[in-house]
Amino acid sequence: MASFDVIVVGGGPAGYICAIRAAQLSQSVALIEQEKLGGVCVNIGCIPTKALLHSAYIAMLLKESKEFGVEASGVKTDYGVAMKRSRRVSDQNSKGVEFLMKKHKITVVKGTGVLQPGKKVKVGKDVYEAKKAVVVATGSRVKGIPQIGLEINKTTVISSDEALLLERVPESLVIIGAGAVGMEFADIFAAFGVKVTLIEALPRILPIEDAESSDVLTKSYRKRGIEVIASAKVTKANVGKDKVTLDVEAGEGGEKKQVSAAAVLMAAGRAVNTENIGLKECGIQLTDRGFIKVDKNLQTTAAGYYAIGDVAGPPMLAHKGFREGSVVAEITAGQKPHPIRYDNVPSVTYCHPEVASIGLTEDQCKEQKLDYVAGRFPFSANGRARGTGETEGFVKILRDKKYGEILGAHIVGAHASEMIHELAVARENEYTVEEIDLAIHAHPTMSEAVGEAALDSLGRVLHM
Amino acid sequence: MATKVHMEALSPTMEEGRLVKWTKHEGDAVKSGDTLAEVETDKAVMELVARADGQLIKVTVPEGTTVPVGNVVAWIGKPGEKVDGAGGAEPATAAPKPAPAAAAPAAKAPAPAPVPGAAASDATRVKASPLAKRIAKEAGVDLKLVQGSGPGGRVIKRDVEAAPTPVAAPAAPTPRPTYHAPRTGAPYEDVPLTQIRKTIAKRLVASIGPIPHFFLTTEIDMERAAEAREALNKQLGEAGGKISFNDIIIKAVALALVQHRACNAWFQEDHIRYWNEVHIGMAVAIEDGLITPVIRHADLKSLRDIGAESRDLAAKARNRRLKPEEYTGSTFSVSNLGMFDIDQFTAVINPPEAGIVAIGTIVPKAVPEGDRVLVRRRLRVTMSCDHRVIDGATGAAYLKTLKQMLENPLAMLL
Numbered sequence: 056m057a058s059f060d061v062i063v064v065g066g067g068p069a070g071y072i073c074a075i076r077a078a079q080l081s082q083s084v085a086l087i088e089q090e091k092l093g094g095v096c097v098n099i100g101c102i103p104t105k106a107l108l109h110s111a112y113i114a115m116l117l118k119e120s121k122e123f124g125v126e127a128s129g130v131k132t133d134y135g136v137a138m139k140r141s142r143r144v145s146d147q148n149s150k151g152v153e154f155l156m157k158k159h160k161i162t163v164v165k166g167t168g169v170l171q172p173g174k175k176v177k178v179g180k181d182v183y184e185a186k187k188a189v190v191v192a193t194g195s196r197v198k199g200i201p202q203i204g205l206e207i208n209k210t211t212v213i214s215s216d217e218a219l220l221l222e223r224v225p226e227s228l229v230i231i232g233a234g235a236v237g238m239e240f241a242d243i244f245a246a247f248g249v250k251v252t253l254i255e256a257l258p259r260i261l262p263i264e265d266a267e268s269s270d271v272l273t274k275s276y277r278k279r280g281i282e283v284i285a286s287a288k289v290t291k292a293n294v295g296k297d298k299v300t301l302d303v304e305a306g307e308g309g310e311k312k313q314v315s316a317a318a319v320l321m322a323a324g325r326a327v328n329t330e331n332i333g334l335k336e337c338g339i340q341l342t343d344r345g346f347i348k349v350d351k352n353l354q355t356t357a358a359g360y361y362a363i364g365d366v367a368g369p370p371m372l373a374h375k376g377f378r379e380g381s382v383v384a385e386i387t388a389g390q391k392p393h394p395i396r397y398d399n400v401p402s403v404t405y406c407h408p409e410v411a412s413i414g415l416t417e418d419q420c421k422e423q424k425l426d427y428v429a430g431r432f433p434f435s436a437n438g439r440a441r442g443t444g445e446t447e448g449f450v451k452i453l454r455d456k457k458y459g460e461i462l463g464a465h466i467v468g469a470h471a472s473e474m475i476h477e478l479a480v481a482r483e484n485e486y487t488v489e490e491i492d493l494a495i496h497a498h499p500t501m502s503e504a505v506g507e508a509a510l511d512s513l514g515r516v517l518h519m
Numbered sequence: 520m521a522t523k524v525h526m527e528a529l530s531p532t533m534e535e536g537r538l539v540k541w542t543k544h545e546g547d548a549v550k551s552g553d554t555l556a557e558v559e560t561d562k563a564v565m566e567l568v569a570r571a572d573g574q575l576i577k578v579t580v581p582e583g584t585t586v587p588v589g590n591v592v593a594w595i596g597k598p599g600e601k602v603d604g605a606g607g608a609e610p611a612t613a614a615p616k617p618a619p620a621a622a623a624p625a626a627k628a629p630a631p632a633p634v635p636g637a638a639a640s641d642a643t644r645v646k647a648s649p650l651a652k653r654i655a656k657e658a659g660v661d662l663k664l665v666q667g668s669g670p671g672g673r674v675i676k677r678d679v680e681a682a683p684t685p686v687a688a689p690a691a692p693t694p695r696p697t698y699h700a701p702r703t704g705a706p707y708e709d710v711p712l713t714q715i716r717k718t719i720a721k722r723l724v725a726s727i728g729p730i731p732h733f734f735l736t737t738e739i740d741m742e743r744a745a746e747a748r749e750a751l752n753k754q755l756g757e758a759g760g761k762i763s764f765n766d767i768i769i770k771a772v773a774l775a776l777v778q779h780r781a782c783n784a785w786f787q788e789d790h791i792r793y794w795n796e797v798h799i800g801m802a803v804a805i806e807d808g809l810i811t812p813v814i815r816h817a818d819l820k821s822l823r824d825i826g827a828e829s830r831d832l833a834a835k836a837r838n839r840r841l842k843p844e845e846y847t848g849s850t851f852s853v854s855n856l857g858m859f860d861i862d863q864f865t866a867v868i869n870p871p872e873a874g875i876v877a878i879g880t881i882v883p884k885a886v887p888e889g890d891r892v893l894v895r896r897r898l899r900v901t902m903s904c905d906h907r908v909i910d911g912a913t914g915a916a917y918l919k920t921l922k923q924m925l926e927n928p929l930a931m932l933l
Contacts, residue, residue, distance in 0.1 A: 393670055457657070458650060458653045458654050458657070459650070459653065460650050460676070484648055484649075485648030485649060485650035485651060485675055485676055486648070486649050486650070487649050487650055487653060489649070490649050
């Protein structure tokens with residue numbers, strides 16, 4: 056029986072980073088993966104969608120290029136071509152992970168890992184034994200809403216898995232769920248000429264983001280011809296062969312509407328992969344919400360078994376999984392890693408304009424009765440943004456009134472995903488808005504808006 | 520290339536240091552952080568540590584030499600490496616490595632000290648997040664006393680919030696100082712001098728020196744304290760850590776101060792700082808003088824802890840091993856000459872504190888009680904007061920409480 060210091064089950068972001076970090080710390084590592092390395096993120100999630108979003112961005116730019124003195128005629132979009140490019144990007148990344156496994160002398164086992172008591176993992180007929188730890192990183196998958204007759208049938212009711220592999224776009228599409236996934240696909244398909252209807256059960260799209268962020272995106276999407284229906288309840292679904300009709304009650308009044316489209320994309324909810332992997336047999340318990348129960352060191356209820364990434368609980372984000380993987384690898388190596396600050400995980404949606412945030416929303420500040428001041432700066436007042444014509448959005452910083460602690464920060468705009476990290480560093484190091492201002496921001500940049508928002512929270516905004 | 524080892528400013532007021540002893544010698548391998556030598560500063564004997572890895576290839580200053588801050592005292596490099604001008608003194612502007620820009624000027628001019636008496640304790644730089652610093656400043660928490668839990672022991676918000684002084688609720692502003700110290704809130708309250716207090720201060724200073732002292736003496740019956748001490752020590756048995764009269768006195772002095780905040784104060788020229796925390800300075804005679812190590816929060820500590828701490832601090836003081844934070848920041852002091860058979864004496868106030876109690880020796884005396892004469896162990900205590908802060912009646916009220924505490928040690932449990 057082959058034995059390793061650490062056995063990682065699942066080769067997604069959490070798992071492969073855990074393997075690399077464990078190997079860096081001179082531990083022998085086996086990584087078990089039933090499909091391609093890189094998991095959902097690399098193969099059917101973050102990475103291919105970013106490729107498609109860039110295709111969408113180019114299509115959008117070309118529509119407006121005349122205004123910039125560049126006339127493009129005969130512009131045609133072909134989703135199949137964009138899709139194939141996105142596949143190549145995914146494959147490159149997956150191969151990149153393979154290379155990293157080789158580089159760190161990690162044994163990659165192809166197959167489905169099933170946990171066994173005594174820190175063992177069975178793959179097919181082979182059993183592997185862990186000397187230090189078994190790490191569960193089996194991730195999550197999309198799920199439909201079977202209760203209302205919207206079970207994924209892969210033709211007219213699809214998930215992101217199918218949407219990423221379409222050769223041709225449908226004529227019209229209803230997207231259910233306006234979180235990051237729904238928002239990004241709405242952006243992509245609208246740019247490829249699809250008539251998109253975006254349906255969200257909660258009162259606003261991007262429900263976990265700040266209300267002002269949702270407002271900007273609602274306006275921006277409607278301007279682009281995307282129909283946005285919030286506070287919507289799908290009461291009945293009629294799934295035909297090439298058409299789906301939904302009965303929707305929308306808004307507070309429960310106004311009844313019928314929405315039909317060539318296809319429905321289910322972008323609401325994910326299910327964690329906890330079935331048939333031997334959790335119960337090893338004494339690993341789940342939480343009420345179905346995640347694996349872990350302590351502050353990410354150890355499960357069974358000693359020597361850890362859980363990281365989506366299975367270990369929300370937020371279900373690759374970068375949260377990365378950090379958990381790294382932390383567990385350090386724990387198994389006997390180190391005492393810096394504890395993860397779950398309140399400091401940035402949240403990013405790569406629609407246009409991008410939405411990025413960290414910490415509390417303004418509503419949360421109010422709910423928690425915090426004494427806060429909001430500082431804002433719109434990109435319409437930012438020189439760089441005017442230059443590129445990307446003036447949608449703003450930076451908003453919520454600071455504690457007394458000490459200037461950055462309670463939350465919200466950026467909507469081009470490259471928001473890149474700009475949020477200034478605030479992530481600030482929060483991790485407990486910088487206050489004054490340190491944000493003291494750091495000199497290059498001119499002209501979009502990032503200047505971050506400094507200005509910090510100043511605005513102090514009542515000293517300069518360019519407004 | 521070889522790295523110079525400079526005489527560093529080990530306290531903010533240090534201008535020169537005497538190289539007491541080289542703990543590493545030429546040819547020894549050294550790692551960054553290793554102690555190279557012991558250096559006597561204006562305050563204490565401190566350690567000079569290596570800032571580079573390698574071998575101590577050249578020592579340029581012999582033991583016993585006094586060297587200005589900034590001068591080269593040794594070189595660290597590779598074995599066999601030659602150093603140019605070895606032995607030559609560097610101009611004092613050469614800055615020690617850890618703080619290239621700030622250290623040299625700091626050696627010349629004493630660092631600005633917003634809080635008199637706390638200046639020396641700033642010698643050790645505290646790693647703290649900007650947010651933690653700000654919260655600590657507002658709440659008056661001394662970051663040097665806070666254990667950091669961030670990366671590399673950095674003090675972060677959580678640590679300041681968990682510090683003994685709650686930061687959430689600074690004492691509500693009161694129009695007049697209350698003479699009963701609140702147990703929570705800010706560590707002290709600054710009260711501006713009233714006109715009458717200013718006049719009193721001016722006239723009294725004109726009369727007798729910068730601090731207008733006056734003295735109050737009382738005799739305390741220590742019979743019950745002695746009994747309590749014997750019982751407690753019996754209880755402790757072989758566990759060690761016997762409780763001394765001094766420990767009991769420090770505890771009583773501290774507890775009495777909690778009830779008389781008016782005596783637990785600093786005179787600050789234009790205001791009086793009334794402390795809500797009690798930090799007792801304990802005068803310790805050392806070979807060439809006197810130093811006052813501090814037992815922090817003495818009112819909140821057990822007799823056993825006070826005993827252990829005072830023994831530890833006294834030993835450190837005698838070996839000149841006290842760290843700056845261990846001898847600064849006291850709010851009131853105790854000087855005990857009991858062991859020298861002194862019946863009664865007056866102690867000189869340790870500014871900016873407003874008072875000090877002088878403890879004599881405990882002697883058996885004939886004391887009339889009713890129509891009998893009993894032999895009781897008695898102690899004479901003299902309190903020196905700064906009249907700018909404490910008036911006669913205020914000091915007398917304090918001494919009365921102290922006397923009650925010592926005569927009925929059970930009161931300390933209240």
